[in-house]
Amino acid sequence: MPTITLRLELHKPTEAKQVMYRHMTQVNTEFANWLLLHPDVNKATSKVFKEFSADRFPSAVVNQTIREVKSQKKKQRAQAFRKMWCSFNNQNLKVEKSGAFYTVSFPTLEKRIGVPVVARPFQQAWLEKIMKGTVKLGAAKLYQKKQKWYMALPVTWEVETTANEKVMGIDLGLRYIAVGSMGTKSLFFKGSPCAFVRRYFSSRRRKLGKGKKQRVIRQSKNKESRWMRNFNHQISRQLVNFAITHGVGTIRMEDLTEIRNRVKSKREAGRSLHSWAFYQLKRFIRYKAEMAGIRFEEVNPEYTSQTCKCGHREKRNRNGLRFRCRKCGYDCHADLNGAINIGKAISGLAA
Known part of the structure; x- marks a missing residue:
């Protein structure tokens, strides 16, 4: 089932409520660290909190914290x-919904309270679905970021997957950030806008670092992150729309587990594909595809850049952005050839 997370800002919480939220977070953190050292954590229930503290604390929070600690300790x-x-x-x-505001109610140290939230139009549509019960609400999280408090609501729903057998492969790269291939159709996205923005912000941070302007440096990093996130949203939307238009039933992308060790930019030493936020791009493509009823599969990336459609595999087949088979002479854009092979899953699906 596909999942998205709605980040809802709490609407002007009073100082007293903010103090209470911070105190709840502090107690919960101390309890979680205490649990990590507990000899019987795997058998723990909400009653174990009494061993930690005699103070009153919501059992709902205690139970969720126990589940999280068990999961983290197991892994x-x-x-x-x-x-x-x-x-x-x-x-x-x-x-x-109370008047013009949507509210979320949850137990606190004092009592159960309903808090108004700031919801954008697309978030309001999901909140309506939550209230109607057409989607399933996961474990919500109350957190603070930049002096503001938010409630993160994970939402899952059932989607009927399309019966279409067409497969689209998507290859990720440095010079072309993404290349999609479906049959004789293809879609290219150049990586040059990302490279330019990254170099600009990197140069700016170096200059600011000489002036020891740490606060401005942090702001610069946030701006770069927001720009990349927006760029990834645009690319993922165009790729999924391309798949919908051409009746694609399955999207395949390479497993990125070892991507940091496989691909690095010669021009920008040490800056790997991981730092290009490709994991984020892949996540965006996945959830948007699943929302549209398109299956998403990961494939083993081995030899996808070296293999020709005739089956011949050789490292010398690829030279930069050009792919030319040493056996049959097939000539193609290297990233497009990779996308075709990913679509075929020539090295099998990822485990």
Whole structure:
């Protein structure tokens, strides 16, 4: 089931409420770190909080924190939590509409409260679906960012996948950030706008660093991140619309697990595909495809850039952006050839 997360800003919470939210976060973080060292954490229930503290705390938050700690400890990802935001499952959080405002109600230290949120038009459409029960609400998270408080609401829904057998392959690269291929149709997106923006912000931060203007440097990083996010949204939307227009039933992309070690820019040493926010682009493509009822699959990327349609595989087949088969002479744009091979899943689907 596809999932998106709605980030809803709390509408002008009072100072008293903000103090309470911060205190809840502090207690929850301390409890989570205490749980990590608990010998019977795998058997823990909400009653274990009494061993930690005699203070009153919402059992809904305690139960969600226990689930999170169990998950993190099982995967051995956490030795200590810097911040454990309070979470509420769909049984303890309710979305309602009061006048012109949408509200979210959840248990706190004092009582259950309903808080108005700032919802954009597209978010309002999803909130209406939550209230009607046509989509499923996941575990919501109350968190603070840049002096503002937000409620993150994960939403999942059932989608009927299309029966079309057409497959579209998407190749990711440095000089062409994405190339989509479906049959004889293709779509190219140059990476030069990204490279220009990245070099601009990198140069600007170096100059600011000499002046020790750390606050401005952080703002610069945020601007670059927002620009890249918007660019990825545009690319993913065009690729998915292209797939819809041509009746694609499945989109395939390469597994990016080892992408950092495989591809690096010679012009910008040390700047890998990972730093180009390609994981974000892939995520955007995936959820938009699934929203449209298009299946999404990951393929093993091995040899997709070296293999010809005749089946001949050789490293010398590719030279920069040109692919020319040493056996049959087939000539093609290298990234397009990669997208074709990804669509065919020549090395199999990723495990």
